[in-house]
Amino acid sequence: MRLNLCVCVVGVCLRTSSECVCVCVCVFVCVCMYICVCVLMWAVFVRLLIFVCVCVCVCVCVCVCVCEAACAYVIVLMAxxxxxxxxxxSVTALLPTLLFPMMGIMTSKDVCMQYLKDTNMLFVGGLIVAVAVEHWNLHKRIALRVLLIVGVRPALLMLGxxxxxxxxxxxxSNTxxxxxxxxxALAVLEQLNGPPCVPAGGGPAEEPPAPPKEKAGHGLRALPMSLPVENGCGQLEMEELSGEEEEEERRRMCKGLLLCVCYSASIGGIATLTGTGPNxxxxxxxxxxFPQSGDVINFASWFAFAFPTMILMLTLAWFWLQFVFIGFNLRKTWGCGAADTEKSRAAYETIREExxxxGPMRYGEMSVLVLFVLLVALWFTRDPRFIDGWATHAFNSQAEFVTDATAALFVAVLLFVLPSEPPHFLCFWRRADPGSKTVHTLAPPLLTWEVTQKKMPWNIVLLLGGGFALAKGSEESGLSRWLxxxxxxxxxxxxxAIVIVLCLLIATFTECASNVATATLFLPILASMSIGVNPLYIMVPCTLSASFAFMLPVATPPNAIVFSSGYLxxxxxxxxGIVMNIVGILCITLAINSWGRLLxxxxxxxxxxxxTTTV
Structure with missing residues (x-):
């Protein structure tokens, strides 16, 4: 009855179907226009509000003439x-060059000097070497070779x-x-579990995955379940249930292997000074x-503390991911007493083919590998602390002339000098064709500036500089002393207890902000909290915590890359990730109170x- 009444009302209002279509189209267009206008107006409003807030707050701070408040405003604004x-x-990192001189905190000359310090050059030199490693695919050769060694058993594959x-x-770079x-990882999973599988509701969706279907390039496909049935419907139900369980096991394997990649990228970066930005x-x-701290933190001392921490955390992360996604079945995960299956052999062959x-290792790859090993050796032996290093004997007897940045830039310059092909006089064993008229041209260098410019993340250099400018501004304005x-x-x-609370705070904050920005904002404040305590006791654990972005896809680029695959x-x-954060903080607490205390x-x-003027 109600339905008939509704139909009558609609019929009275809209005499013809054409009128109905026109009205629906008009309503739809109006709604779309309204949404577009709202979105555009909101974007304009937000940008206008930001500009007005900056202008108003700058005027207030200039009129009040309180340097501490002005510096605090800049820090809050940048946060x-x-x-x-x-x-x-990177644009936000440039704000101190604009605001500090206007507020009378620092001169423009002093602010700009903070953007290219020794640490920035260490970062640039290390990144140039990393770009050369990527350019020559040396990192891929190392990765595939190790995977060939560990094999394709699930637990060992994840460990590899x-x-x-x-x-x-x-x-x-972690990214x-x-x-x-x-x-x-996706290629290996495809061979282990059959060609492509169903993504388990990837993207922001939180609903259960749809029934299995093939999707090009993604995941694992359910095996056909049309097996011979001899015992009626009961046997069929058991086979279907077994198939569903097998598909779920495959999805869990996909998730575990992808998560282990992004988590280990974040964990591995903490081991070296140049591994990640917060360090x-x-x-x-x-x-x-602390200008008088000298060389208390260098590549060797940081590695001595952070590398064991990384190994401990990586091991615990492996156990945790194995427990959640694979299980501890010795026969399935470790292959104890199990023969190689056709799929495992196919997966191994995939790695071997890649x-x-x-091809064979080329002269350029070998040269980059030698230079990489040379750089690591120079870093470790410059000032190993338990004995005098090469820099102390040769250059630093009077003052610290040579730093880790010097070694990094020395090797970086060699990459632009040394040829990518063996010189002609080294190829004496090759017999030239008597009739050939070969013209020997100069071989290109191991690395060109065009390649470097394309792959170098220059924005991180500005981020580092912005952090140093904030730290200097806090010192000059007296904000650090006030804090x-x-x-x-x-x-x-x-x-x-303070360390644990601060680590939890920073690990939570870094889920929503860049890890470099997090370290930049918090470290000057943490230095002010070191009252009667060695500043390293608070600053080192909090620095490591800034890299513990395990929970959200937007927390760090490795998480976003894995999430974009569609399986998670x-x-x-x-x-x-929440368990990973807790495990990481516990590992840091153990490290700083044991070998960190001695080191x-x-x-x-x-x-x-x-x-220092901070306390």
């Missing part, structure tokens, strides 16, 4: 901009991927490492805030911590 990304991160990814992330390893931010701000496509006075009540709390849901990363002599308050 909001970095979190919301209303401006590009995690070990290779973590090792490569120590030296090259580049993940981008290289994910296609290899360099810490080194630069330590020298900025390795074979690289130190406000933190006096925390002196009664045990330092280890946000809930998968969140449930696994950095944390039981004593160093004299260099007093030689």
């Amino acid at each position: 909001v901009y970095w979190c919301t990304e209303v401006l590009p991160l 991927f995690m070990g290779v990814t973590a090792f490569l992330s120590m030296w090259i 580049a490492t993940t981008a290289m390893m994910v296609p290899i 360099l931010v810490f080194m630069g701000q330590l020298k900025q805030l 390795h074979g496509r690289l 130190g006075d406000q933190m006096m009540p925390l002196h009664s709390i045990p330092p280890w 849901k946000v809930s998968d990363m969140a449930k696994t 950095f002599d944390l039981d004593t308050f160093p004299a260099w911590a007093n030689a």
